[in-house]
Amino acid sequence: MKVLLTGAWTMIATAWRLNRRKTALAVFLMTAGAVAAPLLAAALGWMTREVVAGDAGHAVFAGLTVAVLAVMVLALAHFGHVAYYELSELAELDFDERVIEVSNGSAGIEHHERAEHADTWTVLRQEGRQFRTGLEALLNGFGLILAVVLTGVLLAVQNPLLLLLPVAAVPPLLAGRLAERVLDRARTATAEPTRTALNLFHLATSARLAGELRVSGVQAELRARHNRLWTRATGGLWRAHLTATWIRAAGQVVFALAYTAGVLLVVRDAIAGRRGVGDVVLVIVLAAQVNQQVATAVTLLQDLQRMAGAYRRLTEAAALVTGDDPAPRRSSPPQRLHAGISLDGVAFTYPGTDVPVLHKVDLHLPAGATVAVVGENGAGKSTLVKLLCGFYRPSEGRILVDGVDLHGMPVDQWRTRIAAGFQDFVRYEFPAQQVVGLGDLPRMGSEPAVRAALDRANATGVLDDLPDGLRTHLGKSYADGAELSGGQWQKLALGRAMMREAPLLLVLDEPTSALDPEAEHVLFQRNADHAKRVASRTGGITVFVSHRFSTVRMADLIIVVKDGRVVETGNHTTLTAADGLYAELFALQAKAYS
Numbered sequence: 001m002k003v004l005l006t007g008a009w010t011m012i013a014t015a016w017r018l019n020r021r022k023t024a025l026a027v028f029l030m031t032a033g034a035v036a037a038p039l040l041a042a043a044l045g046w047m048t049r050e051v052v053a054g055d056a057g058h059a060v061f062a063g064l065t066v067a068v069l070a071v072m073v074l075a076l077a078h079f080g081h082v083a084y085y086e087l088s089e090l091a092e093l094d095f096d097e098r099v100i101e102v103s104n105g106s107a108g109i110e111h112h113e114r115a116e117h118a119d120t121w122t123v124l125r126q127e128g129r130q131f132r133t134g135l136e137a138l139l140n141g142f143g144l145i146l147a148v149v150l151t152g153v154l155l156a157v158q159n160p161l162l163l164l165l166p167v168a169a170v171p172p173l174l175a176g177r178l179a180e181r182v183l184d185r186a187r188t189a190t191a192e193p194t195r196t197a198l199n200l201f202h203l204a205t206s207a208r209l210a211g212e213l214r215v216s217g218v219q220a221e222l223r224a225r226h227n228r229l230w231t232r233a234t235g236g237l238w239r240a241h242l243t244a245t246w247i248r249a250a251g252q253v254v255f256a257l258a259y260t261a262g263v264l265l266v267v268r269d270a271i272a273g274r275r276g277v278g279d280v281v282l283v284i285v286l287a288a289q290v291n292q293q294v295a296t297a298v299t300l301l302q303d304l305q306r307m308a309g310a311y312r313r314l315t316e317a318a319a320l321v322t323g324d325d326p327a328p329r330r331s332s333p334p335q336r337l338h339a340g341i342s343l344d345g346v347a348f349t350y351p352g353t354d355v356p357v358l359h360k361v362d363l364h365l366p367a368g369a370t371v372a373v374v375g376e377n378g379a380g381k382s383t384l385v386k387l388l389c390g391f392y393r394p395s396e397g398r399i400l401v402d403g404v405d406l407h408g409m410p411v412d413q414w415r416t417r418i419a420a421g422f423q424d425f426v427r428y429e430f431p432a433q434q435v436v437g438l439g440d441l442p443r444m445g446s447e448p449a450v451r452a453a454l455d456r457a458n459a460t461g462v463l464d465d466l467p468d469g470l471r472t473h474l475g476k477s478y479a480d481g482a483e484l485s486g487g488q489w490q491k492l493a494l495g496r497a498m499m500r501e502a503p504l505l506l507v508l509d510e511p512t513s514a515l516d517p518e519a520e521h522v523l524f525q526r527n528a529d530h531a532k533r534v535a536s537r538t539g540g541i542t543v544f545v546s547h548r549f550s551t552v553r554m555a556d557l558i559i560v561v562k563d564g565r566v567v568e569t570g571n572h573t574t575l576t577a578a579d580g581l582y583a584e585l586f587a588l589q590a591k592a593y594s
């Protein structure tokens, strides 16, 4: 009940905040429409009485009242919907925005990684679309409450026993709530196969992946898997719907019996001469309306419950997001690095797993240095980089920025002082200027800044293929959008990473995998030159992960990672001379190229 009331209160407060005038108008029109229904029953009873009494003047007046009320019942709800429509659009948008905000509101990205929270996000993504139904239910609810009270009064005047009719509405309501709980449980239980099926559907219909799917011929396999998962999900939901239908039907039977008894009661009074025909008409119409009101109340309650559930999940998700970073963060990142960044006994285990991925890493990344991280697949290179970006907190040990614990710094402040390019980059389907400029929002509109960043990323050539240069809309979502090759997208993403001119830390985690070795070499050469210039002012460090040793050898410091441990550090000359893992990997690659 508390969840329901909180959800309802949040919804109406949201609607009021979004548009007071429309909220008030929608509530007024929907309420007036709902209240007109029991008044119509009363007017029908009145008209019947006047007709039976043969009073033509009063009968005509009563008839006109019936007509006006009938029009109100039909028309006001319709106009109420018009007022409510825009409100519901805004409210749905507001809900989606809150989901986006909560989803991105944490210091780290842990809440996206944990399987046990994935279901919450899946349901939240879907529930936003249902939001309008919940708001409509709430707005209708006000009118319904008034209509029920008015109906109760009119029935009680006829025979107090008839007041039991609305009471008989309680079992269907309780049954409706129980049914919705059954459905909610089923939705949570089927969230995982639904999510996986949606992922497969996306894979199987993605234009970007179509080529690989054709060549490997896995379409049938994907379809079969999609089918199995979807069948599992819908099977679970179907069973829950069946159970819910039986529960609801049981509740309705109770009311149906009460309705029959109520009508028989008044018919008996009429036969005994205690009531007139008008009263019988009034009770038959009113009792039918109670039936309708109960059915509406059950539906409204379900919608409200569903929305309240979505709000509960959103609140839980928000708590999860803020709860992952309870410590106060008071130290600001330095304006420039003097000593550098150190890892002091850093160990890390991914949340929700129990296998350590990094073990007791001690490292010093000197201010102004270009640092390469190398190692075999799965060694822990990206994990190291993610810890430097503050996506996770080390399970043990500390990361010190000029001696100050990174965890003591507000993450958003640290993020404004770093820049990053990842292997998994975002393909923003925006104009090229923005695709690059997003790397430094305040300068997104600056063409010189964007061109300079592209130059540092060795990516100016991409513009030659764009019909309208930086103004060209990219991506297939737009009719006139230009599609780029994988390498071209990656070059623009690199340009984006280069937008911040003087970050304290520039992280490049295999951001050049789609580039040819020559392009990667030129990129790192240019970036190294720029980094050297910037480093003399800010002490900024560049950390890059690469499997290409022709690039790696340029670094001031090379870190070799193996099975989550740093096994060697040094520059190309010292590491080659040491004849260890680096020398072995380098020799292997050199041999492959020779």
Ligand SMILES: Nc1ncnc2c1ncn2[C@@H]1O[C@H](COP(=O)(O)OP(=O)(O)OP(=O)(O)O)[C@@H](O)[C@H]1O
Pocket: 113, 350, 353, 357, 375, 376, 377, 378, 379, 380, 381, 382, 383, 384
């Ligand atoms: N989000 C995650 N949750 C759980 N385990 C993870 C997660 N990401 C990576 N791992 C595990 O951590 C280990 C190190 O992964 P990491 O991505 O750091 O390796 P890497 O050296 O960057 O590999 P590659 O060269 O293939 O990119 C791997 O065993 C991987 O399975």
